[in-house]
Amino acid sequence: MKNAPEEIQDHDEVYVVQNLAVETLVEGWYAWSHLISPATAALNIKNRHLKIIDSYIKNPRIHAAAVKTPKMLGGPFIDYDGKRVDEIQELRDNTIKNCAVHLELCDAIAELNEMLENEATGYSLEPLYEKVPECLRGMVELIYDLNNNPSFRFFEPLLYASKFYDESIQSINLFCVEDDDSRSFVLSTPRLPNPEVLNFKVPLHSKAIDELFKAERKPRAYGELKALFNITEEQEPIFKTFFKKEAPPVYKPYQGDGVLTRYFGHASILTETKNTSVLVDPVISYGYESDISRYTYSDLPEEIDYVLITHNHQDHILFETLLRIRHKIKKIIVPKSNGGGLQDPNIKLMLEKIGFDNIIEIGELETLHFQDCTITGIPFLGEHSDLDVRSKLCYMVNFVDNYKMLFVADSCNIESKLYNRIQEIYGDVDVLFAGMECEGAPLSWLYGPLLPNTIERSKDQTRRLSGSNFNECKSLIDIFNPKHVFIYAMGMEPWLKYISSIKYTDESLPIIESNRILEHCKTIGVDAERLFGEKTLEYKVGGKLEAVPSE
Structure with a gap:
């Protein structure tokens, strides 16, 4: 149900509603990491955006039919029902001029x-x-x-530092998300004006974004928030729907002696001790009525000590989430890049340019020591179509009582000898989080705009953006001997479809392969689950990992 505008006056203290989204844009397209780094942005603007736009202008009906076909999800098709061609033409003209x-x-x-x-x-x-x-x-x-x-x-x-980085083509959309299904796939559909969406021409590093979302927990005078964005009389009816007078529930930090772990969907895991919070690959759902239980922004701590980023794909570095929680992140830990490769833009540089000043780079087998945990960078294999991409890491987090969690994300265990060597150094783990999206898109789907020459289809189809299959995941289990296995990073949750374009059936290979892992774990006496929606677990010092019922 759409937020009803309250009777709010400028002097009223208000809070941001739980379903307010900040959608980041570059020249009208949903911003992801390859649209920030100047070289990858240039190639995507010419070799992705303009090609999709030209195709739509030429034959919008083909696009309208394609987006209704399940097999075409994630394809280069604009989702405007074959309409708004004049606006798409205007976007093309503006792109040629502004870019x-x-x-x-x-x-x-x-x-x-x-x-x-x-x-x-x-x-x-x-x-x-x-x-x-x-x-x-x-x-x-x-x-x-x-x-x-x-x-x-x-x-x-x-x-x-050159003219090729141009903040003037950055902007944000503010709007309320009402359901899981209404947003079009981000890599193929530009964001045209919408009467229920407010667009602001501000760079992504704008402190106004932080000041706005601080009001999620700490009330702010509505007039002050309105002044942050120079709201006009015409914009104000929509802007008022972004706020409420009622205070949100107070967040209760974990006070136990163990480790509390919560699954937020996809690859997003929050772990808390009474001293430290660690959030991995944050992609967070909004709060609105749904029949699928999930954690939302209201379930995040007031401050997040460490955010871990595993790799540079849009479902693991999501600006929409990162900018919304930027004000509460103390440190972001990211993988080191390979130093200037076109296909591997520097994550630290990119995040600094969009307003983060608290970034720690970590390399393979480097360990960071904190108050009650250590974080070690573990090599990440595959999932990048055999390109020389170094800015990718799995993470081993060792908490109190030598309780180890290994976040493998989308790493594809194509060479198990690597992880044998890792185990010889660091030993077994208690909990393994393994990604099994094992039917990933081909190389050209994500990296095609960067290629100087078109790759042959037969070769393209062999170089996939894939996680581990049954045999590869089984090998990880055999090597690390975990007590608990959680299959995650599958893109299963419906609120992720606009960034993942994934919609599984029982016949989908990732479902079949992960079912086999669940059966295998049952056979060998290892607790295992394919995560979906939300999950809460608590490890008590000297005890077991136990599921905590949802409230």
Whole structure:
């Protein structure tokens, strides 16, 4: 049910409603990490956005039919029922004008790739620097790998300091989410104006966003919140629906001596001791009426000590969640990148540019020591279509009483010898969280705009964005000997469909394979569950991990 506007005056103390979303945009498209880093943004604008727009303008009916076909979920089809063609044309015209520097960068990258392909033949690359496109001179290093294959890397901080990082094309949408199904898939449908949505031309680092969402728990005068965004008389009826006078329930932090663990959906896990809170891959649902029980933003602590990011995909780094909780995050822990590779933009740099100043980078087998836990970066295999992507980590969190949790996320156990070596160093774990979305999209679905040449379909189909299948997950269980196994990161929850485009049936391979794991665990006497919706568990010092009934 839509929020009813209250009779609110400027002097009234108000709270943000639980279903208020902050949707981050770049030139009208839903912002994800590859739309922030300048090089990946340029390539996505030209090779994804404009291609989808041109296709829609040419034949909107094909798009209208495709988005109604379950097999086409996640495809490059705009979800406006074949209508609003004039607005899509206007978006195209604005993109050509407003993103001219991005298109220039895109063309320069293509020119650089072509030059290296034709002229880097194994001899010294020094003479080729003068042939680098002028706009990239001084921002790239030309390199060979050990097989004499030429390539280049960016000095990424210089890209951000150049004209190619343009905050003027950033904005946010504020609106209330009413259900699990109404939002279109983010990679294929631009966000056109909507009478129930307020758009504000502010950069993503704007402190106004933090001040707004602080009012989720601490009341603020409505007039002050209105002034943050210079609300007009025309905007005010919608803006008022974002607030209520009634105070939300007080958050009760965990006071036990053990570890409380809550599943928020997909790969989002919150663990708490009485001193420390750790939130992994936050993708949080909003609070509204639903027949599926779930934790929401109101179930997060007042402060979150550590947010862990496993890898740089839109269902694990979700700006919509991160910006909403930015004011309460003390530290974000992220994987180190490979240092300038186009396909692997630096996560720390990106988060700093959108307003985070509290980021810790961690590498493989590095350990951070905190008051009552340690966090260790564990190598992450696969799920990136065999590209050289280093900014990905699993995490082993060791709590009080030497109680170990291993968050594998979407790591695909394609080489079990790696994890044998890890186990020899760190030993067994108590709880294994393993991702089994084992029928992932092909390379081109996510990384296609970055490729200088179109990959052959037969090859593309073998290079998947996949988690572990039955055999790979079974091997992890055999290696780490966990007492409890939780299958997660499946994208099963319906409120994730707009970012994952996943809708399973009983015949879907991830369901079949994860069912086999559940049966296997039952056979060997290991507690196992495929998580969905919400789950609460408590580990008591010296005792067992027990499920806590939902309130």
